[in-house]
Amino acid sequence: MNKAENVEPVNRIARRPASSAMEDPSETLDVLEILSRQRWLIIFLCLCGLTAGIAYALYAPVWYETNATVLINQKSAGLGGDSTGQSIVDEDILANHIELIQSRMIVGEALEQNSLVSLPSIVEQLDETKPQFDAVDYVIEQLSIVKGGEGSAKTARSLSVTFTHTEPDDAQIILTAVMKRYEQFIIAQVEQLMGRANEMVNEAKQEVESELLAAEQEHLQSRQNAPLFFQGEGSSNVYQERYRRLQEELLDIDIQESTVRTRLTRVEDTLKEMDDSGDAFDHLDKLALIDSESLERLGVFAGLQSNAADTAEFKAAMPAKMEEARTQITHLLQLNSEKQRLSSVFGPAHPKVQELESEITLVKQFLQDNQDLTSPTSAFGESALTPEGLLKAYVGFLQHDLAALAERRKELTFLASDAETKAKDLIEYELTDMILQKKIARQEALFDGIVQQLRELDTASGLSGYLYEFLEVPRMGVKSWPKLPLCALGGLMLGLFGGLFVAVANDVRDGRFRSSAELDEAIGLLSLGRVGKLNSVKQGVTGLIATELSPDAEAFRLGRTVLLPDIRSGKIRTIGFTSPMQGDGKSTVASNFAVSFSQIGLRVLLIDADLRRPSAHRFFSVGREEGLCDILNDRTPFADAIKETRADNVWVIPAGSSSSTPAELLQSSKFDEILRMASTQFDLVLVDLPPVLAVSDPVVVMPRLDSGILVVRVANVRRDEVINTIRRIESAGGQFAGCMLNAFGAGKKFDGGGGYHGYYKSDYTRPTNAGSKPARSGSLNGFSAAPAEAPVNGKAH
Known part of the structure; x- marks a missing residue:
């Protein structure tokens, strides 16, 4: 039976289509697996690199290096108050010195002054095919300058100069010549610079000293013209205090004037209402509008009129009841005054105020009942005092008060303006005096700094803008390259990295399954x-x-x-x-x-x-x-x-x-x-x-x-x-x-x-019985299968 005769295709074993698996294989690089598979290749390349490094160290040309160390510190002008006159050198200054040491000017002059241009050990390093590359270029190329020290002195402001050469003695000679020329250049530049600096400082001293004297003289004249009330630093401004008090008094005037105007308006409105009514006794309660101070003045005014009526003719003409009516009216005025005073102190609901209110009602009722006997007109004629007359007199008092307040305001305004002007003048003088004092202080500080600098500058003893000290002078060169451990390690690392690269490339190229x-x-x-x-x-x-x-x-x-x-x-x-x-x-x-x-x-x-x-x-x-x-x-x-x-x-x-x-x-x-x-x-x-x-x-x-x-x-x-x-x-x-x-x-x-x-x-x-040996299974027609021996190594089909 062939496949065509199968009724149902064989699909019992489910799997995903091979095409999809082949189109999108998920490959991951397992580094450890790659190293394990390619370990012999990596080891071989490491050994090759190690051998190459050792061979290079044994047969490569030997180079020697010599060193010199210079400590550099900058000389300051002393203007900042630094007692030592020294400051830390900036990174830019160190960079300038590095550029100076390895410049063609310094190196070239050093080689020429010491006849080192034609030194055999230098000539043999020059390439005849490159005529532009001369001895100066070679020395500059072999110079190495590093800033700072080692370890805890890493931030030190020093320069470590290293020169590498094939001859140890010549290396010392060349570096010594370069450093001496560098020192000569620094000394020459500093002497020229500091000589000119000394002249400039002396000129500045004279100029600053004259300016200081002028500032002191100006301050002296200013103090001679000082105002009377200026007593120097810390004195108070009396005009400013006077101006403040006058402003407070003007504020009180404004309050009083506002109060008087308000009372005047109320009394005028009340008089207009009284003109519409002819009964004088009905308006006695209007007298409550009069303030306490004005009541006292009206009382004096009423007393004067009462004294004018107290004559023999008046007493003979007036019956006893008229005298009693006058007494009742006077009493009514006193009651109204007392009521107003107590109301302002205790309020209108106080019992005493209520009691006075009742008493005032009784007096008004008595006067109403005896109106014909107590008519002011009949008693006093045209000059009799009435509520309306009292209120009109009160209006006169208020108008007089307003006029007096206006006059006082005018006076106070003039005094305040004068105090303000004088206070400002005094403040301006105080500021001017303070500026003059600061100017003198600045001139003194500048003068002191220049004097200090003059003390530090000493051209006779070798002035320098930089303090430099040779901490290490060039010595005979020591072997620097090649170093066997370093070359061996470098060759080993090169072989290791090369082996890893080749191993990964070989493993990636290898298409076998892992x-x-x-x-x-x-x-x-x-x-x-x-x-x-x-x-x-x-x-x-x-x-x-x-x-x-x-x-x-x-x-x-x-x-x-x-x-x-x-x-x-x-x-x-x-x-x-x-x-x-x-x-x-x-x-x-x-x-x-x-x-x-x-x-x-x-x-x-x-x-x-x-x-x-x-x-x-x-x-x-x-x-x-x-x-x-x-x-x-x-x-x-x-x-x-x-x-x-x-x-x-x-x-x-x-x-x-x-x-x-x-x-x-x-x-x-x-x-x-x-x-x-x-x-x-x-x-x-x-x-x-x-x-x-x-x-x-x-x-x-x-x-x-x-x-x-x-x-x-x-x-x-x-x-x-x-x-x-x-x-x-x-x-x-x-x-x-x-x-x-x-x-x-x-x-x-x-x-x-x-x-x-x-x-x-x-x-x-394991066999069931401990003593029996395991039997081989699967006998073939009565004979035991032979033990499995050698695996197929290319011969199986």
């Missing part, structure tokens, strides 16, 4: 098992490991377990075994699977369809004659080509005689007929096919089989080879049930340290 997970992700096939060793084909049927009790034999049992449900259900009757390239072990795997399936009672037929390099007959120790090629050429019947093997339930159809057209034979319909007959007579048919990338035979056969198993030896095959294998088979219409991994020769991630091996080290494989 782990089982990477293989599964790349191809998308189910893993049927993993074997670590496959015995040589020379051992024949006794070398098949499927009958053993070992982790590698268990791998075939795992694959058998995965495929068995589809085989028993009839979905899979024919399985093809192939690989990407030759030597992957696909023939050995197919033979071991045949034995493994036969162990569970299945009748298994192994067809050797690898007509170019057949090997199935050697695994099962049968003859090669009368095989598949003979059946396809109609030289041998199908039944005669089937050969029984020493393994129970396993039969083999060998490749038969050789053919020059194997692909055409396998593509014929005769091969389909062979598959049909084999599927009818046997439970399972296994077909050993050539490598996919080597020949086209598997592409022809795989679409006619129910399924296939891809054998991958990860130690040899590359990623692209496996991917191309799967693509070729799937594009032709074939399909794989899974992948069998041959891990022989691969890395640790493919070894058998875990998985099945863990169980085979446990009690599962």
Whole structure:
């Protein structure tokens, strides 16, 4: 039965499409794994680098260096109050000195003054092909200047000058000449500069001294013209105090004037109301509008009029009741005055105020009842005092008060203006005096600074703008390069970095798989098992490991377990075994699977369809004659080509005689007929096919089989080879049930340290009786399988 006759395609083993896995492989660089795989390459390159570094240190030209150290400190002008006259040198100043030391002017003059331009050790370092590169350029190139010291003196304002040369004595001579010329230049410049500075300081002293005398004279004249009330620093401004008091009095005038105007307005309104009523006694209560002070003045006014009426003629003319009425009116006025006073003190609701109110009501009632007897007109004539007359007199008082307040305001305003002007003049003088004092203080400080600088400047003893001291003078040069430890370390590091780079590049270029997970992700096939060793084909049927009790034999049992449900259900009757390239072990795997399936009672037929390099007959120790090629050429019947093997339930159809057209034979319909007959007579048919990338035979056969198993030896095959294998088979219409991994020769991630091996080290494989030895399983027709020996190293098919 071929694949075309299957009612249902084999899809029980679910996997993601290989195309998607191949189009987007997830690759990660494991640095530790790369180092482990490429360790020998890295070690080799490290040793090469170390050797090169040592060789360089032994045979390279020797260079010597000499050093000089200069401490630089700047001389200050003393104007900042610094008693030492010294300050820290700025970074820019140090940079200027560095530029000066290694300038062509200093170096060139140093070489010329000491006749060092033609020194042999310098001449031999010059390149004749570069005439522009002379001795001065060479010395400048070998000069190295560093700021600061070492350790805790790192921030010191010093310069460390280093000169490197091939001759130790000449190195000392050259650096000494350069430093001496530098010192001469500094001294010459400083003497010129400080001489001119001395003249300028003396001129400045005379100018500042004259300005100080002028400022003191100006201050003296100003104090002579000082105002009378200025007593010097800390004195008060009397005009300012007077101005403040006058302003307070003007404020009181404003308040009084406002109060009087308000009273005047109220009284005038009351008089207008009284004109509308003719009853004088009805308006006695209006007298409450008069304030206490004005009541006293009105009382005096009323007393004067009362004294004018107290004559003999008036007394003779007036009856006794008129005298009583006058007394009552006077009493009424007193009551109103007292009521107003008490109301202002205690309020209108006070009992005394209420009592006065009642008394005033009674007096007014009495006067109303005796109106004809107490008429003021009848008693006093036209000069009689009435409420209206009193209020009009009160209006006169208020108007007089307003006029007096206006006169006082005018007087106070004039006095305040005069006080303000004098206060401002005094303040201005105080400020002028303070400015003059500060001017004198500045001139004194400047004069003192110049005098201090004159004391520090001493041209006779060698003035200097910078204090420099040679902390270290040039000595005979010491060897500086090459240094064996440093060169060895540099060569080792160069070899290490080169080894790492080459290792990573080599590992990235290497297309082989690095782990089982990477293989599964790349191809998308189910893993049927993993074997670590496959015995040589020379051992024949006794070398098949499927009958053993070992982790590698268990791998075939795992694959058998995965495929068995589809085989028993009839979905899979024919399985093809192939690989990407030759030597992957696909023939050995197919033979071991045949034995493994036969162990569970299945009748298994192994067809050797690898007509170019057949090997199935050697695994099962049968003859090669009368095989598949003979059946396809109609030289041998199908039944005669089937050969029984020493393994129970396993039969083999060998490749038969050789053919020059194997692909055409396998593509014929005769091969389909062979598959049909084999599927009818046997439970399972296994077909050993050539490598996919080597020949086209598997592409022809795989679409006619129910399924296939891809054998991958990860130690040899590359990623692209496996991917191309799967693509070729799937594009032709074939399909794989899974992948069998041959891990022989691969890395640790493919070894058998875990998985099945863990169980085979446990009690599962130990004999029941402690004294008995473990028996080998899977006897082949009454004889024990030979122990597994050498793995296939390129000879398996």
